[in-house]
Amino acid sequence: MYHPNDTMTIINIIRLNIMKTKNNLFKLALSILFIGILFASCKKDDSNEDASNENGIYLKSINQGNTQVVGFAYDANNKLTEQTRNFGGNQVLITYTYANGKITGEIAKQNNSTIWQYIYGYNNNGNLTRCDIGGATNTYWTFHYTNGKIDKAIEVISGEDAKKQTFTYNGDNIIEAKEFSRFGNTWELQKRYTFECDTKNNPYKLFKIPYNENLNELALLLNENNITVEKKYDGSGVLLETIQYNYIYNAKNYPKTVQMGSDSFSYLYKN
Numbered sequence: 001m002y003h004p005n006d007t008m009t010i011i012n013i014i015r016l017n018i019m020k021t022k023n024n025l026f027k028l029a030l031s032i033l034f035i036g037i038l039f040a041s042c043k044k045d046d047s048n049e050d051a052s053n054e055n056g057i058y059l060k061s062i063n064q065g066n067t068q069v070v071g072f073a074y075d076a077n078n079k080l081t082e083q084t085r086n087f088g089g090n091q092v093l094i095t096y097t098y099a100n101g102k103i104t105g106e107i108a109k110q111n112n113s114t115i116w117q118y119i120y121g122y123n124n125n126g127n128l129t130r131c132d133i134g135g136a137t138n139t140y141w142t143f144h145y146t147n148g149k150i151d152k153a154i155e156v157i158s159g160e161d162a163k164k165q166t167f168t169y170n171g172d173n174i175i176e177a178k179e180f181s182r183f184g185n186t187w188e189l190q191k192r193y194t195f196e197c198d199t200k201n202n203p204y205k206l207f208k209i210p211y212n213e214n215l216n217e218l219a220l221l222l223n224e225n226n227i228t229v230e231k232k233y234d235g236s237g238v239l240l241e242t243i244q245y246n247y248i249y250n251a252k253n254y255p256k257t258v259q260m261g262s263d264s265f266s267y268l269y270k271n
Contacts, residue, residue: 172224177215
């Protein structure tokens with residue numbers, strides 16, 4: 001059993017939570033969250049030929065070799081309803097609920113036991129304002145915006161500010177993310193990520209998942225383009241990890257494959 005905070009994430013392929021190297025597999029999975037739909041009226045297509053349409057790109061699965069590690073299911077309105085992740089014989093099912101066209105709930109289960117849950121709230125402008133953790137009311141995140149982009153998130157536990165995240169953008173891409181913990185009246189930096197991006201299409205930008213507690217996963221979800229280099233530093237500025245992502249793109253400039261060290265993953269699309 002795991003939680004998004006327990007694993008690092010892989011940037012452009014699956015990013016919700018993985019662990020490292022083979023973790024890259026785990027790292028890779030948790031990040032693919034949202035996407036278009038497999039229309040019921042479309043012709044059945046079980047081939048590995050990638051495809052997209054003029055209205056967007058629809059991700060069917062993420063594969064490692066001939067093994068599907070992440071699969072997606074959609075409703076008739078092009079909304080993601082389920083995500084299935086398979087790692088080392090462990091299957092996690094993530095389901096999403098909606099209101100007024102926005103995701104309001106996310107729940108992940110393994111063997112019918114809940115392993116994480118998010119409840120999302122929005123203001124009248126459609127901006128995310130609150131994310132409750134675990135379905136409880138004593139732990140939640142609040143959000144601050146500048147020019148329509150999240151630039152600060154605060155975790156509140158039992159009425160007290162406990163954690164802070166800040167984000168720096170270059171255009172529509174997060175290029176730096178920091179996380180601080182509060183000790184008394186002082187915020188102390190715990191970790192920092194920097195990101196480099198390509199100029200191609202990020203398939204996750206259509207996903208609509210509004211937030212993720214993991215800094216690198218959030219960058220994947222919100223960025224316009226694909227992350228090519230991710231660096232993680234500790235609070236003292238010591239470089240802990242560098243991950244490089246090498247892509248091959250399809251005709252519409254969406255990733256077709258990604259290579260991370262010795263691990264390679266492929267994106268299977270449907271229109």
